[in-house]
Amino acid sequence: xxxxxxxxxxxxxxxxxxxxxxxxxxxxxxxxxxxxxxxxxxxxxxxxxxxxxxxxxxxxxxxxxxxxxxxxxxxxxxxxxxxxxxxxxxxxxxxxxxxxxxxxxxxxxxxxxxxxxxxxxxxxxxxxxxxxxxxxxxxxxxxxxxxxxxxxxxxxxxxxxxxxxxxxxxxxxxxxxxxxxxxxxxxxxxxx
Numbered sequence: 127x128x129x130x131x132x133x134x135x136x137x138x139x140x141x142x143x144x145x146x147x148x149x150x151x152x153x154x155x156x157x158x159x160x161x162x163x164x165x166x167x168x169x170x171x172x173x174x175x176x177x178x179x180x181x182x183x184x185x186x187x188x189x190x191x192x193x194x195x196x197x198x199x200x201x202x203x204x205x206x207x208x209x210x211x212x213x214x215x216x217x218x219x220x221x222x223x224x225x226x227x228x229x230x231x232x233x234x235x236x237x238x239x240x241x242x243x244x245x246x247x248x249x250x251x252x253x254x255x256x257x258x259x260x261x262x263x264x265x266x267x268x269x270x271x272x273x274x275x276x277x278x279x280x281x282x283x284x285x286x287x288x289x290x291x292x293x294x295x296x297x298x299x300x301x302x303x304x305x306x307x308x309x310x311x312x313x314x315x316x317x318x
């Protein structure tokens with residue numbers, strides 16, 4: 127009987143030790159994954175090149191057959207939360223009314239995609255997009271959806287953010303209307 131109890135104790139102790147080792151290995155793997163997920167990398171450094179104060183000259187097309195509307199704005203961009211995200215504040219005037227917008231941009235280490243959001247005082251929605259770096263344009267191509275306020279329906283959208291040089295960036299927006307993609311905006315940012 128004593129031998130059976132001792133054998134049972136050894137068996138239970140072995141199980142506990144093996145379970146503890148498995149849990150520690152799983153915990154180590156999770157910690158390694160979280161560490162990689164939270165650590166800014168080269169993609170974040172590319173975004174950081176956009177930090178600073180900018181002048182934005184914008185052309186907007188509601189109808190491609192009509193001349194574009196114009197908007198001039200000032201933009202302040204800064205990296206936040208340990209250089210993980212770029213936040214940009216846009217201030218200007220559109221059609222005689224004050225305009226203010228805020229964009230966020232990041233790189234999600236887990237999905238391997240750039241992510242962005244946009245809000246402004248001319249709407250009540252939040253636009254989300256994700257995208258990839260394209261060497262051929264030295265920039266990011268984002269894709270997502272926006273809402274058509276007239277119909278309440280989702281519109282496929284594409285944004286191209288080009289890093290021309292240290293003092294010039296270009297952002298282009300496209301929407302799919304009636305099955306065709308059309309350019310709706312082009313913003314040229316010049317570093318001040």
